[in-house]
Amino acid sequence: MKVVVDGVELDLPAGTSAIDAVFQSGGDVPYFCAHKYLSPVGACRMCLVESGSPRKNPDGTFVMEGEGDAATPKIFWFPKPMASCTMQATEGMHIRSAKTSPVVAKAQAGMMEFTLLNHPLDCPTCDKGGACELQDRAFEYGYGASRFGFDRRHADKHYPLSEYVILDQERCIHCKRCVRYFEEVPGQEVLDFIERGGHTFIDTEEGGLPTGFQGNITDICPVGALLDNVARFRGRNWEYDHTPTTCTLCPVGCSITVDARNGRLERIVAGENRDVNEAWICDAGRFGHSFASADRLTVPLVRGEDGQLHAATWDDAINAINRGLAGQNMDDLALYIGSDSTLEEGLALESLAEQTGTKHVDHWPRYEVSLTAPAATLTDVATADLVVVIGADLGEEAPVLELRILEMLRGGILPAEFDHGTAIADLRLIERPVRKLEKLIVIGQESRLWTHAGTRIPANGMSGVTRLATPDTDDLRAALKALEAAEKPVIVLGADALNGASGSFASAVAGLAARTGAKVMAIPAGPNSRGLAALNLVPRAGGLGYAQLAQAPAAFISRLDPGVTARGFTVVHDTHLTATAQRADVVLPALTNYEKRGTTVNLEGRLLSLSQAALSSGEAADLIRTLGALAEALGVRTKVRGLKSAQALAAARFGLKLDSVPERGVIHPLPSAPTAPTALTHTPRLWTERMQVRRDDVERAEHINSLGGMTLPMLSIQPGGDD
Incomplete structure (x- = not known):
């Protein structure tokens, strides 16, 4: 359809809102209540425009003005x-914004x-x-001075809606974004307007906000009314170093922005990725970051002759490793890493394993099954007409996947995309949407x-799949019938279904998918389990897996905390002095994933980039550099000596260009490497113990390396001790 905005004719898809028409023309309209992923309600009245449309005569022709060929x-x-x-833009509509209409400019200034x-x-x-929509719009569209000299209303300024969210009632402009968010996204009707007129305020009758996704209201609040209590009073927006990156707490891979100040991670806010998390993140991803700047290991530690750990240089640590592994066969060194390691780090470990010839290689957590059924994307889930979730607790395994399923229940309407980005007001989204629970x-x-x-x-464990394939109850028969009748079904498999699964389970899933035409989303055990599964990072024949760590003659353990060490010499690479690190012979400081550059693969097989935030980490190193130091101690030379060489290896092996992954990521099929029995059951837990650090604890904590360099006090830790 043709729409004219401020004299510019546009060709827009039917159903486009007038506000998106203005932005598509290159213009601007102020707004507070509208949000890309929420229903438009016209509450703030700031996005005013003049509009007009042609009319038709009874015979269907347009009412014309002018004469002859000049008639329009x-x-x-x-x-x-x-x-x-x-307001929906219609064929032939003319729209005037403040750019060309003094009437609109005056009306918007009055509303401001x-x-x-x-x-x-x-x-x-x-x-x-400094990051306030009201400040910006008042400067751009306001009068610049107030004509009202009376006292403003007074209300509660530090009202806790929950442990994590603080409400300043005086600042609230009643845009209703937070109310609509809870109603429309997580489906929790907990916030609403109370009282009327100038006494109106938002509150919850329940006396708190539900856990899971409450922190998103601090992002979408256009003013300073709803604040992140973990990051509150930590700095001004212009003082932060803003680093867009990817969250690696779970396999979803949400887009986030890490805000650091003076080398400390102070705040995490959601980034937009239409294909993954849209504009939402879970509470763990938002509030669970305090550990990244608390009690960090920033220098290596070496156990001395007195049995205690002492601060050391990297050269000292390398020499200690060399002495500790002297006389030990290199192929006896076990190499174990966490499944949140990047793809490049996995390639570095695989390369070192090849050079040493060790059979003892593993990454954890992981499942031992490889599925061949058609894989579903998050968009497939959001637009499906039936979703079957088997053996999954999404709140612990993949929280934002739960939001995409809830999006499916309310119709699977994905906001349109224009040149200016996601539609600001998609008129198909409505308040209090009816969810089709069936x-x-x-x-x-x-x-x-x-x-x-x-x-x-x-149902328990894998029995959910097998019982659905051969139903033995009326409920299961009805579920299978609904799955067969659906046009775009998706099956989601969680930890209870995947723990201990084998080849027969994979065949059952493939058969069920072929029978019903369903796509399958198997939630990986770790944030990058799917990426690392493409590498040969499982025990070779006769090798010891992560479950047999205590039997290994010697071990290198990166960012895992099993609480036990190898029976021989043990090197631990971690961000904090964990229970395992306290028992180790050498402890090497590691980087958190907020500080890494690299690539991760999410649960749908999408390559996503990590960027390095400006955090103080002393002499900490990522896994690639640490494995290089380990190789030096062992006297071997690996193919991967840095990030670029790892990316070059990925390009040669998989055809991946990891140095130029698009901002929204890209799905690239990766081959499945050999699997091996795990002998362990993975219990997903989103909030780990180290993430439970609260802000007040961070303030009181003394960093292990607070004195810096080699002046670190001696740590009184005995091998096998708990102190």
Whole structure:
């Protein structure tokens, strides 16, 4: 359809909102209540525009003005400015924004004046200062001065909605974003407006906010009314170093921005990735970052003759490793890493294993099954007409996947995309959407998603798949029938289904997928388990896996905390002095994934990039550099000596260009490497013990390396001790 905006003719898809039409033309419209992934409601009245449309005669022809060849359809203008976020652009519509209409400019300035009527003048002390939509729009569209001299309203300024979210009622402009968010995204109707007029405020009757996704309201609040209590008063927006990167707490791979100040990680906010997390992240990803700047290991530690750990240089640590492994066969050295390691780090470990000839290689957590069924993407989940979740607790395994399933229940409407980005107001999204619970079947143990399912069938472990394939109850027969009747079904498999699964299970899944035409999303055990599964990082024939760590003659353990060490010499590479590190002979400081450059592969097989945030980590090193130091101590030379050589190896082996992964990532099929029995059961847990560090604990904590360099005090830790 043709739409004219400020004299510019555009060709837009049907159903486009007027506000998106203005932005598509290169113009600008101020708004507070609209949000890309929420329903448009026209609450703030800031996005006013003048609009008019042609009319038709009874015979179907347009009412014309002018004569002859110069005649054009006459535009009938609405008498007053209209909210553009709730108005649909139609064929032939003309729209005028403040750019060309003095009427609109005056109306928007008047609305800004009303919005600021009771707003407190506390910008210098507000965390949102410098990143506040109200500040920006008041400067751009306001009068610049107030005509009202009376006192503003007063309300609670530090009202805790929960442990993590603080409400400043005076700053609230009643845009209703937070209320709509809970109703439309996680499906939790907990916030609402209370009282009327100038006494209106938001609150929850339950006396708290539900855990899981509450922190997203601090991102979408256009002012400083809703604040992240973990990051509150930590710095001003312009003082932060903003680093867009990928979250690696779970296999979803959400887009985030890491905000650091003076070398400390102070805040994490959600980034937008339409294909993965849209604009949402879970509470663990947002609030669980305090550990990254608390009690960090920043220099190597070497156990002395007195049995205690002492600060050392990297050269001292390399010499200690050389002495500790002297006389030890290189092929007896076990190499174990965490499954949140990057793809490049996995290639480095694989290369070192090849050079040493060791059979003892593993990454944890992992499952031992490799599925051949068609893989589903997160977009497939969001747009499916039936989702069957088997053996999964998404709140612990992949929280944002739960939001994509809830998006499916409310119709699977994905906002359109324009040149200016995601649609600001998609008119297909509505308030209080009706969720079609019959489109979700949950088979397994009770979880948070359980309450949203139309069909709930208790089952244990892998029995959920086998029982669905050969149903023995009416509920299971009905579930299989619904799966066969669906046009775009998706099956989601979680830890209870995948733990201990073997080849017969993979065949059962493939058969069920072929029978029903379903795509399958198997949630990996670790954040990058799917990427590392493409490498040969499992025990070779006769090798010891991670479960047999205590039997290994010697071991190198990176960012894992089993609580035990090898029976011989043990090197630990970690960010903190864990229980395992306390028992080690040499401890090497590691980087968190907030500080790494590299690539991870999420649960849908999407390559996503990690960027290095500006955190103080002393002499800590990533796994690639650490393995280089280990190789030096062993007297071997590996193919991977740095990030670029690892990326070159990935390009030669898989055809991957890891140095130029698109911002939204790219799905690239990776081959499945050999699997091996794990002898362990993986229990997903999103909030780990180290993430439970609270901000006040961070402030009181003394960093292990607080004195820096070689002046670190001697640590009184005995081998095998718990102190």
